Amino acid sequence: MGRSWRQQAATSSAHCTALGVDFVGWQGRHSDKANLRESGSRGPLALGSPQNQPHSPAARCPGQRGPKWRLEMDKVKYGVIGLGWFGEKHCEALAAVPNAELYALCTRTESRLNDVAGKFGVRHVYTDYHEMLADPELQAVSITTMWDQHIEPALASLEAGKHVFCEKPMASTVEDCRRMVAAANASAHAFMVGHICRFNPRYALAKREIADGKLGRIVSMYARRNIPAPVGEMVLPKIGPIVGDGVHDMDLLLWYSGAKPVSVYAKTVTVRGLGNPDLGWSLFTMDSGAVLVLENVWFLPSTTAMQIDERMEVIGTEGSIHVQEVAPSLAVCDKTGWTYPDTTYWPTLHGRCAGALRDELAYFVDCIQRGEKPTVITPEESMAAVVACLAAEESARIGAEVRLK
Structure with missing residues (x-):
C-alpha cells in the first residue's frame, strides 16, 4: 500500500x-x-x-x-x-x-x-x-x-x-x-x-478586480450561457438548461458579489419536448438589493459558430466588468463556414x-x-449554486415567484 x-x-x-x-x-x-x-x-x-x-x-x-x-x-x-x-x-x-x-x-x-x-x-x-x-x-x-x-x-x-x-x-x-x-x-x-469557470482566467481575473473594490457596490449582474440546438438535444433528456448551465454563472456571481438570493422568478420555453425545457430565463433578487439575471438557451441554430455563446456583465456604483467568452481570439473560416474553436476550457495543445x-x-x-x-471553491458554495438554480426551475414550473430561505 x-x-x-x-x-x-x-x-x-x-x-x-x-x-x-x-x-x-x-x-x-x-x-x-x-x-x-x-x-x-x-x-x-x-x-x-x-x-x-x-x-x-x-x-x-x-x-x-x-x-x-x-x-x-x-x-x-x-x-x-x-x-x-x-x-x-x-x-x-x-x-x-x-x-x-x-x-x-x-x-x-x-x-x-x-x-x-x-x-x-x-x-x-x-x-x-x-x-x-x-x-x-x-x-x-x-x-x-x-x-x-x-x-x-x-x-x-x-x-x-x-x-x-x-x-x-x-x-x-x-x-x-x-x-x-x-x-x-x-x-x-x-x-x-x-x-x-473559476479556473477560466477571465472569470478569475474579474473576481480579483471586484475584490479590489473597483466596482463599488454591485447593483446588477447578468450572465448568458447558450449552446447550439444539436448539443442541447443530446443533454435535454437528462437535465435542463437553468441548472445544467446556469449553475456555472450562478456560482460565479454569488462568488463575485458575496450576496445571497432571496427570491427568484423564472420562465422556461419548451420547443422540442425532450424532457426538459429548451431555454430558461431567471431573475433573482439578492439580499444586497442587487438583481441577477441568468439567460440559458439550448436552442441556438445548428450553424452557430461557437460551442458556447458565453457573456457576463457586472455593474456596480463605481464601475463595471464585462466578460466575453464568445470568440476569445481564434476564428477559423473554411468551406463550411466560420467556427470559433475552444481555446479556454479543454483545448488540445501540442497533443495534450x-x-x-x-x-x-x-x-x-x-x-x-x-x-x-x-479553498478555490468549498462544498457550501457548490451547494448554494444548485439550491438557487433548483428554486428557479421550481418558479418556472409553478409560474410564480419562489422565495429562498
Missing part, C-alpha cells in the same frame, strides 16, 4: 497552486493501444501491459529554480467513475497533469470501458465502483456520472478514504447536496466540485489537453499532495 496522502505531503517541498505554476518542458506521451482481456467473471478487467509511460514535465514556481519537486514526488493514483463524453475529457486532462497517474476507470458499459482504457493505457478497470474503491492503492476519484447519480459514489468514495472531485452540478436535490456537504466536511480527505479543466484537476491534485482541502 502506498503512503498516506498526509505522509506524501509531509515529504514534498512547498509548491504553487495550479493557477500559479509555470509549466515548461512538456514531453509527449506514448499512446500505444493494448488489448483488453477479461480476468475472470468478477473483479477488474485486466489490460495487457501498455507501452504508455507519461513523462513528467518540469515545473517552475515563482521563486523556485529547480523542477525537482515534481520529478521526485509520488504521483497521485487517480480513478474516473463514469466514462461519458466528459468522463473521457477528465481522462485527457489527468493524462496532462504531471503529478497524477490515471490509474483506474469505471463504467457500467464494458465495451465503452474497454475503448477508453485502451486509449489511455489504463490497466485497472471496473464495471462496479465499489470494487474499484476497494483497491487500497487508489487515492482519488473524479465522479463524472450524470448529476442525479453523483450522491452514492461520492459518499462511498469518501467513506472508502478517497479524495473526491465531483463534477457539477453537485447533486440533483437539496437534500443530496446537504448529505454531500456533511460527508465532505466530516472527512479528512480533499473534496471539490468542478466549477470549471490544456486549459481550465486541466488546471482545476491539477489544483485538486496539488491540494492532495499538500495535505490541504481545496
Whole structure:
C-alpha cells in the first residue's frame, strides 16, 4: 500500500497552486493501444501491459529554480467513475497533469470501458465502483456520472478514504447536496466540485478586480450561457438548461458579489419536448438589493459558430466588468463556414489537453499532495449554486415567484 496522502505531503517541498505554476518542458506521451482481456467473471478487467509511460514535465514556481519537486514526488493514483463524453475529457486532462497517474476507470458499459482504457493505457478497470474503491492503492476519484447519480459514489468514495472531485452540478436535490456537504466536511480527505469557470482566467481575473473594490457596490449582474440546438438535444433528456448551465454563472456571481438570493422568478420555453425545457430565463433578487439575471438557451441554430455563446456583465456604483467568452481570439473560416474553436476550457495543445479543466484537476491534485482541502471553491458554495438554480426551475414550473430561505 502506498503512503498516506498526509505522509506524501509531509515529504514534498512547498509548491504553487495550479493557477500559479509555470509549466515548461512538456514531453509527449506514448499512446500505444493494448488489448483488453477479461480476468475472470468478477473483479477488474485486466489490460495487457501498455507501452504508455507519461513523462513528467518540469515545473517552475515563482521563486523556485529547480523542477525537482515534481520529478521526485509520488504521483497521485487517480480513478474516473463514469466514462461519458466528459468522463473521457477528465481522462485527457489527468493524462496532462504531471503529478497524477490515471490509474483506474469505471463504467457500467464494458465495451465503452474497454475503448477508453485502451486509449489511455489504463490497466485497472471496473464495471462496479465499489470494487474499484476497494483497491487500497487508489487515492482519488473524479465522479463524472450524470448529476442525479453523483450522491452514492461520492459518499462511498469518501467513506472508502478517497479524495473526491465531483463534477457539477453537485447533486440533483437539496437534500443530496446537504448529505454531500456533511460527508465532505466530516472527512479528512480533499473534496471539490468542478466549477470549471473559476479556473477560466477571465472569470478569475474579474473576481480579483471586484475584490479590489473597483466596482463599488454591485447593483446588477447578468450572465448568458447558450449552446447550439444539436448539443442541447443530446443533454435535454437528462437535465435542463437553468441548472445544467446556469449553475456555472450562478456560482460565479454569488462568488463575485458575496450576496445571497432571496427570491427568484423564472420562465422556461419548451420547443422540442425532450424532457426538459429548451431555454430558461431567471431573475433573482439578492439580499444586497442587487438583481441577477441568468439567460440559458439550448436552442441556438445548428450553424452557430461557437460551442458556447458565453457573456457576463457586472455593474456596480463605481464601475463595471464585462466578460466575453464568445470568440476569445481564434476564428477559423473554411468551406463550411466560420467556427470559433475552444481555446479556454479543454483545448488540445501540442497533443495534450490544456486549459481550465486541466488546471482545476491539477489544483485538486496539488491540494492532495499538500495535505490541504481545496479553498478555490468549498462544498457550501457548490451547494448554494444548485439550491438557487433548483428554486428557479421550481418558479418556472409553478409560474410564480419562489422565495429562498
